[in-house]
Amino acid sequence: MGKLTTIKVRAAKPGVSADGKPTKAVYQDGEGLFLLVKPSGARFWMLRVQVNGKRRDIGLGAVAVETVGGGAFGDHDPVADTSLMLRSSLTLAEARKKAVALRELAKAGANPVAERDRERRVIPTFAEAVTATHEALSAGKWAERTAKAFLASLIEHANPKLGAMRVDAIGGSDIVLALAPIWNDKPVMARKVRARIVQVLAFAKARGWRADALPDAREMRSGLSSQTRGKNFAAMPFAVVPDFVAEQLSKERGASRMALLFAILTAARSGEVRNATWAQIDFEARTWTRSAADMKMGVPHVVTLNDAAIAILERTAPEGQRTGLIFPGAKEGRPLSDMSLTKIMRLAGRAETVHGFRSAFRDWAAEKMPTIPAMVAEMALAHSVGTATEKAYLRSDLRDMRRALMDAWGRFAAPSLSPGGNNVIEMEPKAAVVAA
Structure with missing residues (x-):
């Protein structure tokens, strides 16, 4: 049985300090339920519980004015149909009932504050x-x-x-x-x-x-059927890549074909190549710098450009016309479509994917460049490498080693465009690239 009664609640007053000023007064009902009376005279209910070994004081709401009879709403009071957790003012009986519910939730390990607010909170779709x-x-x-x-x-x-x-x-x-x-x-x-x-x-x-x-x-x-096991991207055997590149170099120099060749020689993703801009190219440093927004992994990446890749860029547009997209699509200011490079593969009678050239590069690096650490090839592909601890200590992007690897790839894949290469293939005279 609680210590408070309806009459006591109605008569509860603030405390008085030593200098005669009103102060907050606390009246205990029992089982952790308290009545708080502020210096202004406003009265509120509070529940004190233990949550995970710590004391929590939870506000339950203001004290409701109890009426005799049906009240302002007659025989049907819509407030009575409202959940206790949603009510902002409570009678003594309601405060006790709400306190019991929240106290039991706390004993069960639930968060009583979250439960108090759960129904009040607007849940989005x-x-x-x-x-x-x-x-x-x-x-x-x-x-x-x-x-x-x-x-x-x-x-x-x-x-x-x-x-x-x-x-x-x-x-x-x-x-x-x-x-x-x-x-x-x-x-x-x-x-x-x-x-x-x-x-x-x-x-x-x-x-x-x-x-x-x-x-x-x-x-x-x-609840779902088994999916067909995913397959790797179809990749051209790396030994075939030089012949394919030589064949493409002998054909008309359209934007799609030049973009495909640049993708092969940089081992880059199709989307990165199609969206590449001249502003990202530094001919003097021989680099292609992509921001985090340009990259699949959301991390900035610098590609070291080999002689063959530089040659493709130089033949793509005259020096005075190198603005905007490197490989523009048919519509002005728009990049090539995602199928444009694939179309070149199909015209050549090849079933492999453009992405597969990245696998060809990785296989070549593993078999033909055994002195280069595997991490270097992975970094050249803009893959995340190493554990969290290794990344914390790896401050270098191994650019010198990546440059050596990419230079060797250029000499292998396109010897005609690389100093010291063989199998020279004459390209068409310099001219601006046309969309293909």
Whole structure:
């Protein structure tokens, strides 16, 4: 039985200091429930509990004025239908009931403050949480390209099924239903979308919008069919690369073909080459510098340019016309499409991918350059290398070793464009590159 009564609560007054000024007064009811009366006379309920061994004082709300009879709403009081956790003012009986509920939650290991606020908090829909996650994580953390891909994939593949659902109500079965249409038709994208959905839910949990644990990966896999095992990018055997390059050098010098040759000679990704600009090239230092926003890994990278790559650049545009994109597409100011380099491969009767030339370079480095550490080849490919500890101590980008490796690759892949090379192939006279 509590120490307070309705009459005592109504009559409770502030305390008085030694100099006669009003002070806060505290009245104990029992079981951790207290009535606080501020110097102004305002009265509030407070619950004192132990949470993880620490004392917590939790505000429950103001003291409600108790009325006799039906009150202002007659026989039906809409406040009575409102959850105790949502009420901002409580009678003595209601304060005791709310205190019991929160105290039991604290004993069970739950966070009573979070539970108190859970119903009051506005829970966003998944679509709203996607936007919030994108805005928060793209501000300084993601490259622009990564942020765009994150948002576009979820809008297209997740929002149709999950967008209208509250973010705290989404479970593994809901994610399975969202992924089912693309799970086998677009397996790579489906796995990315799954990871991004979980990332949104993790963000929601961190913001307090979601109390449940994140959906279990095994649970989601059990609800989806097995995907066809992914295959590596089809790569041209490195021994065939010099003949392929020589063949391409003998053909019309269009932007797509020159971009493909530059990609081969720098072992760069297709997108990095297609978006390369003349401002990134330093002919004197013989480097191609890409910012974090240009890179898949979101880390700045410098490519050392061998003689063959420099030769391709010099033949791509006269010195006075080297502005904007190095390999422009048909539309002014726009880069080549992602299929433009692949088209050159198909015209040559080759089934390999453009990305596969990176694998050819890596195989060549492993077999023909055994004195060069594997880490150097990985760094040349702009791959992340080493453990966190190794990265902390590795202050150098091993540029001298990378230059030696890339110079050797240029002499191997395009001897006709490299001093001391053989199998000389005459290129067409200098002229501006035309789109192909």
